[in-house]
Amino acid sequence: MTRKAAIIGGGVIGGGWAARFLLNGWNVSVFDPDPQAERKISEVMANARAALPALSDVPMCAEGVLSFAQTITEAVEGAHYIQESVSERLDLKHRVFAQIQQSAELGTPIGSSTSGFKPSELQENAANPATIFVAHPFNPVYLLPLAEVVPSPKSDPAVIENAKTILREIGMFPLHVRKEIDAHIADRFLEAVWREALWLVKDGIATTEEIDEAIRMGFGLRWGQMGLFETYRVAGGEAGMKHFMAQFGPCLTWPWTKLMDVPEFNDELVDLIAGQSDAQSGHHTIRELERIRDSNLIGFLRALKDRNWGAGKVLREHDAARAVAFHAEIDTAPKAEPLVLAHMQVLPVWIDYNGHMTESRYYFANSETVDAFLRLIGAGMDYVAAGNSFYSAETHIRHLGEAKLGDKLTGTIQIISADEKRFRSFVRIMKGDDCVATIEQLCLHVNMATGKSAPASAEVWGKLKAIADGHAALPLPEGAGRAVGQKK
Structure with a gap:
């Protein structure tokens, strides 16, 4: 619902x-x-x-x-x-x-x-x-x-x-x-910083741009991933927060700030702040500033997400919660048609200077699809931990269309042939009804202790054979077996 x-x-x-x-x-x-x-x-x-x-x-x-x-x-x-x-x-x-x-x-x-x-x-x-x-x-x-x-x-x-x-x-x-x-909580903290910033501008100590530089070039970056108290704990060195408090606590009685004293909010102060702000940022429209802000935040948040830290941890947890329902749509049983095994979207780090999905990401899309297939036949990470794995031996990719930022892609797989020691797959990367790439691959089953080709386990081979048998009646995919540069 x-x-x-x-x-x-x-x-x-x-x-x-x-x-x-x-x-x-x-x-x-x-x-x-x-x-x-x-x-x-x-x-x-x-x-x-x-x-x-x-x-x-x-x-x-x-x-x-x-x-x-x-x-x-x-x-x-x-x-x-x-x-x-x-x-x-x-x-x-x-x-x-x-x-x-x-x-x-x-x-x-x-x-x-x-x-x-x-x-x-x-x-x-x-x-x-x-x-x-x-x-x-x-x-x-x-x-x-x-x-x-x-x-x-x-x-x-x-x-x-x-x-x-x-x-x-x-x-x-x-x-x-x-x-x-x-x-x-947060606005009370921001209000304290805002009051002090107004004084710094009014007293001619700093301009709006200089204050913003002090934040974004220094402590703002620390706050964005550790906040205030965790940052100061680190500042205390090996002795920790107690040492930091002992070292800097006395500063609280020094006349550094004017937190309880507010400058008169008159037209003169407003004009001073507004004028400096116009000089600082007036060459951009508000919509341009929003897009610049969003792009910067995406980069920062994705870096935190890669490290599972701060706001990035929230993003990871949100992805994980949605992934359960989303990936429930992938195929799980043998049938006489290519299996839909991966759903992806083109992210900012996936595109090149032309604005198109970069070469390495087509291989990544193939890997996502083939990895899902390996999990389906029981050759996932538990199988690898037990000392067996499928290795890529040959790969041939064709670029048939373009994928751009935000495009949703689907990876399907067709098994062209298989035996106990190998399988030949044909992956299609689809953007809606359009095929933007095909990747043909030969994977060998390897005993990782010997580093040599060996038969897959009976359970894995049984599942692989069932899918291969289901695909046996399918026509050979257009482009399968092509040499590089071969004419159509």
Whole structure:
């Protein structure tokens, strides 16, 4: 069953929420009275479609259906999750929650994107305060996993747990804030940095660009993968955090910062900050900056994912959860047609300077398909650990089409011939109904202790023979047995 999310408020954050749900297979209904809402969300969706799939090693599921409701009632009807992302005005949020709860099904989680209000404030005078809570994300919502989930004493624990499960299912990291507080956790920290930055600009110590350079060239990179306390623990050396605290703790009494002293927020300060920011970044449009930001985040997040660290661990876990259902679609039994054994998508690191899938990735696509076949016949990693394996002896690849960034590919395999010591396979890499490459391969069964060809185990040979027999009546694939450069 396809589930539905209702997004109330279609600005930058609401549009990000819509993209996150849509690209994870949810239908999404958006309500926003802004006549430009559809255009704005379509632009966010274009960025999200280019960015989010680049973080996944499992092809994205079928995108949900996006609709725009004329009323809040229409938007929330039949919704399984509701996210409010309207302006930061408490009276407006109260009116929106009242309308939502007039039509939403009882017990439907209603998260708020508020960056400042406590859930108890949001719940004031609500018909059912138990289902209203804070789910505060970070921009871009479709890439950054954090969502601060903040309940109040009136919140229903079952609703909160359901909401956290849903957030995990769409690839987010729900950080359960145990005690409600103004601005939650992350924004309180950012506010302290922001206040000090304003003083540094106002006092002529640094420009907006110099402050940004200090962050992104130094501690920002550390924070992105270790946070604050783990970074300082490392800074303490072998003696650890206690040594760090003893060394730098006294600095807390020094007049370094002005955290409780705020510069006067007047037109002069606004013009100073805005002018420096224009000089720093005004040569890019906002959409260009968003795409630059997304590309940088993808690279950083994928590096963390390769190391199963920080936000990258969330991405890996999300892939693993989706892979179980996704790979359930591959063939598992002998039949008289090529077996569908791999589903892939072209990632940023797969493409070359021409924007096409690079040579090595066609071999990788073949390996994914053949490896799935080996697991199917019982010659997976357990078989290898026991001292037996199939080795590639010959490979011939033909490039018949083009695969580009984001394309979804399918790997099919046909067994042309087989005996106890070898099999000859013919893999087709398909983009929809188009074949973009074929890879013909001869694999030899090897006893790894002797390093020589040897018969496969009876169990493996039995499964291989059953598939080979099923494929025996198939016509020889077009292109099989070709020499390099042979004319068609």
